[in-house]
Amino acid sequence: MPETSSRAGVIIAGGFSTRFQDGDKAVADLDGTPLIGHVADRLEGVTDELVVNCRAEQVDVLRDALESESRTIQVAVDQTPDRGPLAGIATGLEAASAPVAAVVACDMPFVEPALLEALFERLESGDARETDEQTAAVVPKHPDGWFQTTQAVYRAEPMADACRAALEADEGKILAALDRLEWTVFEPTDWKRYATLDSFDSIDTRADLEAARARF
Numbered sequence: 001m002p003e004t005s006s007r008a009g010v011i012i013a014g015g016f017s018t019r020f021q022d023g024d025k026a027v028a029d030l031d032g033t034p035l036i037g038h039v040a041d042r043l044e045g046v047t048d049e050l051v052v053n054c055r056a057e058q059v060d061v062l063r064d065a066l067e068s069e070s071r072t073i074q075v076a077v078d079q080t081p082d083r084g085p086l087a088g089i090a091t092g093l094e095a096a097s098a099p100v101a102a103v104v105a106c107d108m109p110f111v112e113p114a115l116l117e118a119l120f121e122r123l124e125s126g127d128a129r130e131t132d133e134q135t136a137a138v139v140p141k142h143p144d145g146w147f148q149t150t151q152a153v154y155r156a157e158p159m160a161d162a163c164r165a166a167l168e169a170d171e172g173k174i175l176a177a178l179d180r181l182e183w184t185v186f187e188p189t190d191w192k193r194y195a196t197l198d199s200f201d202s203i204d205t206r207a208d209l210e211a212a213r214a215r216f
């Protein structure tokens with residue numbers, strides 16, 4: 001890891017994989033690589049610092065799954081487990097040294113690096129604009145109308161603060177953090193040049209994993 005990182009990748013992995021029903025999905029094998037390893041490989045091309053957010057009991061297994069001679073990770077452990085992805089994002093962003101970060105869930109093995117690069121460029125281009133408030137996030141919108149907040153880029157400090165404020169107010173949704181910020185929607189017309197819907201696929205069940213395996 002360089003001394004000063006310019007872009008972080010934050011992988012959120014603190015969930016309990018209840019729908020998966022076969023251990024921690026983060027380390028489920030897909031084509032010889034744990035799911036979280038696919039995410040790390042894809043983040044690595046567009047970031048220079050990797051943070052993994054998880055629960056204390058996951059640390060050893062996730063380090064084993066991800067670290068090698070060529071890769072070290074920073075682990076950011078939830079102080080209070082089971083407070084949802086919003087808490088995981090806060091913890092991960094607080095640990096990042098870079099000012100901006102791509103946040104990706106551990107169960108999205110097909111996340112498209114070109115999409116993340118485009119999101120970073122949109123976020124960073126906000127710096128050049130003379131607006132009163134910088135945009136603090138760029139979030140892709142799914143064609144069905146919802147926001148893909150666990151495959152999005154954020155300014156680390158304002159987003160972490162907004163997550164904490166939302167949690168404090170007992171608002172558990174990631175959108176509750178975004179409500180407290182200026183942020184930018186990345187419409188399907190913006191991202192379809194870079195990615196297909198495969199990028200958003202998340203592995204929630206064994207059946208999802210089998211379907212993903214069939215693609216290799």
Ligand SMILES: Nc1nc2c(ncn2[C@@H]2O[C@H](COP(=O)(O)OP(=O)(O)OP(=O)(O)O)[C@@H](O)[C@H]2O)c(=O)[nH]1
Nearest residue numbers: 012013014015016017018019082083084088105106
């Ligand atoms: N830190 C943290 N991350 C979470 C929490 N709940 C979910 N996540 C992460 O958020 C992402 C999306 O969550 P889900 O797909 O619901 O994963 P999950 O909660 O492990 O799985 P289910 O128990 O089946 O809902 C995954 O990367 C999870 O690891 C949590 O309470 N804390």
Ligand SMILES: [Mg+2]
Nearest residue numbers: 015016017018
């Ligand atoms: Mg869940």
